[in-house]
Amino acid sequence: MRILPPRGAPRVLAAAQLSNSVGDGAYYVASALYFTRVVGLSPTQIGLGLTVAWAVGSVAGVPLGALADRHGPRGTSVLLALATGVAVGSFLFIRSFPLFLVASVGYAVAQCGLAAARQALLAGLVAPAARTGVLAHLQSTLNAGLAAGAAIGGLALRYDTAEAYRAVFVMDAASFLLCAAVLLRLPAVAKSPAARDGGGPRLAVLRDRPYAVITLLNAVLLLRMPLLSLAIPLWVVERTRAPGWLVSALFVLNTLAVMAFQVRVARGVTGLRTATRAVRRSGLVMCASCAVFALSAAGLSPWAAASVLVAGAVLQVVAETQQSAGSWQIGFALAPTHQVGQYQGFFGTGVPLARTLGPLLLSWLLLVWGVPGWLLLGAVFLAASLAMGPAVRWAERAGAAPGRGRSDRVRTGVRA
Numbered sequence: 021m022r023i024l025p026p027r028g029a030p031r032v033l034a035a036a037q038l039s040n041s042v043g044d045g046a047y048y049v050a051s052a053l054y055f056t057r058v059v060g061l062s063p064t065q066i067g068l069g070l071t072v073a074w075a076v077g078s079v080a081g082v083p084l085g086a087l088a089d090r091h092g093p094r095g096t097s098v099l100l101a102l103a104t105g106v107a108v109g110s111f112l113f114i115r116s117f118p119l120f121l122v123a124s125v126g127y128a129v130a131q132c133g134l135a136a137a138r139q140a141l142l143a144g145l146v147a148p149a150a151r152t153g154v155l156a157h158l159q160s161t162l163n164a165g166l167a168a169g170a171a172i173g174g175l176a177l178r179y180d181t182a183e184a185y186r187a188v189f190v191m192d193a194a195s196f197l198l199c200a201a202v203l204l205r206l207p208a209v210a211k212s213p214a215a216r217d218g219g220g221p222r223l224a225v226l227r228d229r230p231y232a233v234i235t236l237l238n239a240v241l242l243l244r245m246p247l248l249s250l251a252i253p254l255w256v257v258e259r260t261r262a263p264g265w266l267v268s269a270l271f272v273l274n275t276l277a278v279m280a281f282q283v284r285v286a287r288g289v290t291g292l293r294t295a296t297r298a299v300r301r302s303g304l305v306m307c308a309s310c311a312v313f314a315l316s317a318a319g320l321s322p323w324a325a326a327s328v329l330v331a332g333a334v335l336q337v338v339a340e341t342q343q344s345a346g347s348w349q350i351g352f353a354l355a356p357t358h359q360v361g362q363y364q365g366f367f368g369t370g371v372p373l374a375r376t377l378g379p380l381l382l383s384w385l386l387l388v389w390g391v392p393g394w395l396l397l398g399a400v401f402l403a404a405s406l407a408m409g410p411a412v413r414w415a416e417r418a419g420a421a422p423g424r425g426r427s428d429r430v431r432t433g434v435r436a
Contacts, residue, residue, distance in 0.1 A: 025157035029145040029206055033138070033154070034161045036202040040101070041162045043195025045169020046188045047108070050176040054185035059114060069121045070128075074372035077128030081372075082223055084133030085140060085365025093141035093361060094208050098200045100134040105196030111189050132372060136365030143352060143360040144209030149290070155348045156286030163279040167272075224359060225366045230415035231354055232366075237411060238347050239370035240404040241299070243397075244306065244340055246378030248274055251386050252313070252333075258387060259317045262325040270333045277337040286345040292353050292416065296409040298346035302339040303405020309335035310398030314391040343405075350408070354415045 025034050055061045061069075088096040107127035114120045146154050172191070176184040225231060253267040289295050312332035316325045355363035385393040 025154050030150075030154045030157065032202060032205050033142060033145075034158055036101075036138075036199045037158050037161045038165045039202055040104075040192075040195045040199040041165025042169040042172070043108075043192035045166035045171075046173035046176070047169070047192040048166070049170050049173030050185055050188045051111075053177065053180075054111075054189070055120065057180075058182045058185055059120065061117060061120060065117050065120070069117065069124045071376050072121060073124035073128035074376045076125050077132040078369040078372040078376075080129040081132035081136045081365035081368055082225060082362050083365075084129075085136030085361035085363070086223060086359070087133075088137040088140045088361035089359055092209060093137050093144055094203060094206055096361075097134060097137040097141050098203050100130050100137055101196050101200035101203060104130040104134055105193045105200070108189055108196065109193040112186055128372065132365070132368065135368050135371075136361055139352075139364035139368070140361035141203075141206065141209060143355075143357075143364075145206065148352070151352050152286050152289050152295075152345055152349045153283070156283040156345060159282045159344060160279045163275050163282075167275050167279070223362060224356075225363050228363075228415075228418075230411060230418050231363065233411045234350060234354065234408065234415060235367050235370060237404045237408050238351070238367065239373045241302070241306075241343050241347070241401060242370045242374040243378050243382065243401075244336065244343070245371070245374050246382055247397075248336070250379050251382040252329075254383065255313065255317075255386055256329060259390065260325045260329065261320065261322045262316065262329055263322055266326050266329060270329065273330070273333055274337055274340070277334070278341060281337070282341050282344065285341040286348075289345040289349050292350065292412055295346040295349035295353070296412050298342045299350070299408045300405050302343035302346065303402045305335050305342065306339035306401040306405070307398035309333075309339060310394045310401065314394035317391060339401075346408075350412060354412070354419065 025031055052063075052066065055066050056063065084096070084100065104127065107123060107130050110123045110126065111120075114123055142151060142154065173188055176188045248271065252270065256262050256267050256270075257264055285298075289298050309332050312328060312335060316328040316332065320328065351364065351367040352360070355367075382397070385397055387393075389396070
């Protein structure tokens with residue numbers, strides 16, 4: 021399977037994605053133990069700090085995306101990659117909760133802004149018809165980098181020393197500096213005259229109600245992220261008789277499967293109609309996945325429970341690849357050409373929102389309610405996916421109205 025996209029700008033974007041995702045993979049594995057064992061923070065302080073940080077970061081993504089629209093996405097992406105590296109490096113010097121909170125906010129703001137600026141950069145370098153395919157390649161590259169980074173972070177856990185944990189943070193900071201250097205190899209994207217001259221109201225996305233509804237529905241569908249990283253591991257350990265090591269196996273299965281099949285799934289998404297169908301199918305499959313996960317608590321033997329959990333994880337991968345491909349197409353196709361940065365910054369708030377609210381919501385829903393909670397969660401995924409089609413049609417009608425910025429794309433084949 022080809023993971024890397026075609027040569028040129030897509031290949032360089034993938035190299036930038038790979039460079040910082042390796043560092044991030046190691047960071048995700050080792051950061052919690054660094055903050056508790058080396059810095060001396062309590063789990064409650066870590067959770068509170070990260071919740072506040074991602075909440076601030078999600079709000080900052082929109083103005084930073086608008087900054088990329090006005091001043092050029094390449095330069096903005098480079099600066100935000102450097103800022104993220106500095107923020108990661110600052111974790112090496114914190115010794116108290118207030119400093120941890122400040123560093124975490126800086127890290128989250130830079131990360132959310134970088135995500136929006138990168139999307140604007142991709143929009144300026146890649147033709148609309150090819151964007152979803154390129155994003156699928158980037159997602160596969162991201163997963164490959166995270167897997168490699170997680171293995172490196174595992175070495176830090178193996179040695180379990182302050183020096184090993186600090187080495188992970190140094191590597192992650194350096195990875196963002198490398199990312200900035202790679203992004204400089206891309207050609208500059210011309211600034212949009214409409215964005216530079218203030219065409220339309222500032223932060224117009226905040227007035228776009230159809231796009232806001234689509235973003236909210238996408239955030240609901242993104243609850244699958246904390247489902248994999250937090251809720252399913254706790255469910256396996258507390259509610260099933262499956263072996264504990266299966267938690268790691270399910271994570272590896274998801275990472276490798278997305279890396280292998282995301283590009284293939286994305287080939288079928290070529291416009292808004294195929295995108296909404298992909299999202300609708302993802303909701304149906306995710307609903308089935310939740311029902312299968314619920315079955316694992318039915319008093320099955322360890323190996324039977326493990327088999328059921330693997331089946332649920334496979335269905336989740338199918339749903340994830342469909343939902344990702346569909347949402348990428350929708351998020352780009354409904355954004356005005358001269359405001360891609362701020363629109364993508366707003367659309368991207370679904371990720372920190374799911375990371376912030378998801379752990380508490382899913383823990384309560386699944387570990388307290390049990391099987392009924394799984395069935396309710398599946399119904400929520402299904403309802404959000406079915407509502408995406410009407411919301412997209414609403415946005416299309418609004419975009420075709422006089423004076424709206426999306427009318428050129430609605431008429432010129434976004435539906436192809």
